Amino acid sequence: MAGIREKNLDPNTWIGLSFPLGRHNGGFFKQTQTVLEQTRHNIKNLLLTVPGERVGQPTFGSALHQSVFEPMADEGQWEEEISTSINGAISIWMPHVTISKLDISFVDNIVNIELEFSLAVNPGDYSNLTLNFDSSRGELVYGNEVE
Numbered sequence: 001m002a003g004i005r006e007k008n009l010d011p012n013t014w015i016g017l018s019f020p021l022g023r024h025n026g027g028f029f030k031q032t033q034t035v036l037e038q039t040r041h042n043i044k045n046l047l048l049t050v051p052g053e054r055v056g057q058p059t060f061g062s063a064l065h066q067s068v069f070e071p072m073a074d075e076g077q078w079e080e081e082i083s084t085s086i087n088g089a090i091s092i093w094m095p096h097v098t099i100s101k102l103d104i105s106f107v108d109n110i111v112n113i114e115l116e117f118s119l120a121v122n123p124g125d126y127s128n129l130t131l132n133f134d135s136s137r138g139e140l141v142y143g144n145e146v147e
Helices: 004-009 035-048 064-069 075-093
Strands: 097-107 110-119 122-134 139-146
Touching: 035 064, 035 075, 035 110, 035 122, 064 075, 075 097, 075 110
Parallel strands: none
Antiparallel strands: 097 110, 110 122, 122 139
8 A cells, every 4th residue: 555655746646536626627526636735625624614514424514604703802812713613623623634823814804814734644744725704794705725
């Protein structure tokens, strides 16, 4: 069985599906080629899933939606709730992920979340995930994955 490093280096190996699901030029779903890239998609899926939403796994997900769209009384408390939602979900469902940086900001009704992470098997390689929520419309407005 090939290890993670061998799979990441093999251009003919596909790790998983890219989210959101979309068509690839070859007619299949878009796929990921590295474990770090697949983990980024898995984190996005985890954070955007509300507990109780996934059939068969009612505790899967995070309280991020609740934290982001609650009325903001104290900015420090609000940032702490979002941070706790993210860290809690990842520690339970993705313990192989190490969060090295988590920045949360609020500008013009947009909640910006920037997450830098690595994998326990290869802590020297990092990836980023950015999520932006419009608190006035109650929806994700931009989710950018950066290599």
